Amino acid sequence: MTATRHLATQVLYQVVIKGQHLKAAMKSVLPDQLPAQDQAWIQHACYVSLRHHYSLTARWQKHLKKPLKDLWVGELLTLSLAQKFYMETPDHAIVNEAIKTVRKNKKNWASGLVNKVLRLAINDQIYQPETPVEQFEHPQWWIDILKKDWPDDYLQILQANNQKPPLWVRNKNPAKQLAGQQHPEIPTAWLMSDHKASGDSALHGGQYSVQDAAAQLSAMILDPQPGERILDACAAPGGKSCHLLERQPNIVLDILEKEPGRLDQVKSNLTRLQLTAHQLICGDATQPETWYSGEKYDKILLDVPCSATGVVRRNPDIKISRKAEHLKPLTALQQDILQTMSALLKPGGLLLYATCSVFRSENERQIKKFLSSKPDFSELPLQLPGARTALHGQQIITGTDDMDGFYYCLLSKQS
Structure with a gap:
């Protein structure tokens, strides 16, 4: 002891x-x-x-x-x-x-x-x-931002952040029933009552993967079709990449990740689930000249690096390690990635911007800034389960229907 x-x-x-x-x-x-x-x-x-x-x-x-x-x-x-x-x-x-x-x-x-x-x-x-x-088990600067950003919801966010997280899994075969509760609007998402399920043989055998219901929306929104060229930038650990391939194996999927060690995580997930991507690229989303082949994409998923303020209950150390001064360089990086990656999209293509943050500075304000400088892009409407409509895009508030805090905005490039 x-x-x-x-x-x-x-x-x-x-x-x-x-x-x-x-x-x-x-x-x-x-x-x-x-x-x-x-x-x-x-x-x-x-x-x-x-x-x-x-x-x-x-x-x-x-x-x-x-x-x-x-x-x-x-x-x-x-x-x-x-x-x-x-x-x-x-x-x-x-x-x-x-x-x-x-x-x-x-x-x-x-x-x-x-x-x-x-x-x-x-x-x-x-x-x-x-x-x-x-009282709220969060730094004061964090509480202040939430009060300003979400005056009607900040208490829910703070309380949800301090709870033990629920166990959601993504069912590889939506027709197969699991020993849990299926999300009414996300067919692949199951809420498991037994946390031991995260280590059982069905998981290791590739029947399902641990992934929050909110994160599973990305593949539903992008709705990959046979033959489409798709880029998942900032992809590790690869849950969303794998979900895209599970939903439609006949896509040409390029997976981009900056950190070699994190790219290994993606590889192991693909192997476990017996999925094949077109290529795995170790590269920086802000420097496509070092890895980009020149052929543009039909769809791009941008789950950008963020403060992770929507997944604190899964990573309680974030409350200690995250500092207010981290936000400015982080939002600058997000805008850089968004601006740079948008150039790799075909005319008529779709770009999905996503974060696991609940701060408006990382979400709707990024889209507002982007759209003001890119007249050839426009926002497409979303209706996501449990989400609030923001100035741009939609925000899932942490704890809503047991989901993590997540933000999505779908953008279209003029053809």
């Missing part, structure tokens, strides 16, 4: 203090031979700790007379309170294991402090969040 708490604390330290992504931190910290049960406990403990990091940290900080300089011990305290308030661990086990963990990490000086602070925080019956940050 001490070893798992020690490893979990180290993962949290890598994420919160060192700025590493959660999945990368798990990979770098956890030993290969770690039993699956221990790995599952650590993953769960870290997800819960990050989901509620702001309030859990505030709970122990109020019992200190001066700020704690050792940030590793701070993450252990946060993890310990996650066990108390969200994991139903007995109080004595929380305190005893935390003391053993600081000793294991050769921080004997902290054992008395950890003992005292945890006992006070565990028995604190009058804790109330003092700030919106503690």
Whole structure:
């Protein structure tokens, strides 16, 4: 038990203090031979700790007379309170294991402090969040943007972001029934009641793939037809590429991804699902001159790099790592990709702009800016299940019908 708490604390330290992504931190910290049960406990403990990091940290900080300089011990305290308030661990086990963990990490000086602070925080019956940050478990700048962008929906978004995510899968054969609930308007999307389904033989055998219902709309919107040349830019991990091929195998699909390691993910997904693309290209969407063959596309899918503010419940570390100053360079990159990729579209072709963000600056404002500079492009109307109509395109608000936050806008180039 001490070893798992020690490893979990180290993962949290890598994420919160060192700025590493959660999945990368798990990979770098956890030993290969770690039993699956221990790995599952650590993953769960870290997800819960990050989901509620702001309030859990505030709970122990109020019992200190001066700020704690050792940030590793701070993450252990946060993890310990996650066990108390969200994991139903007995109080004595929380305190005893935390003391053993600081000793294991050769921080004997902290054992008395950890003992005292945890006992006070565990028995604190009058804790109330003092700030919106503690109440909503998000940075203040993020809360401010949501209030401005979605005054009627921001509470739903914040609350949905703090929930355990539902498990949606994409059924390769829509005629086949799965042990779950089918989305009424997205035939391939099934909501599974058993989270173990994400690791079973049907998944590994290619019968279905884990993919949120909102993300499955991209293939429905583009509706690939036999013989069409289609580009999926910024494609990793390849869920949307695979869905396009499942829907219509007889397309000429080029898959573009900048990172070689992420392109490998696409390859493995194609292999698992026994699908074949025309070509997999390791290249930059802003520099087509380094990879583009010259033949224009009938359709382009642009699921651009974004803040991922619509998928926070699946990636709770985003709330810690994402900073307000990240948005400006991100929106500049999105506009660059949009402008550059639009030149590769045939006259009469379709371009689908998509993000897993709920910030208007990454979505409708990008389209407004693009259309103002491209008179040969126009927006086509969409009617997506559960979506709000924005100034341009449609936005799915996180949590609506159990879906992730997603944005789509379909553009047509004049023929």
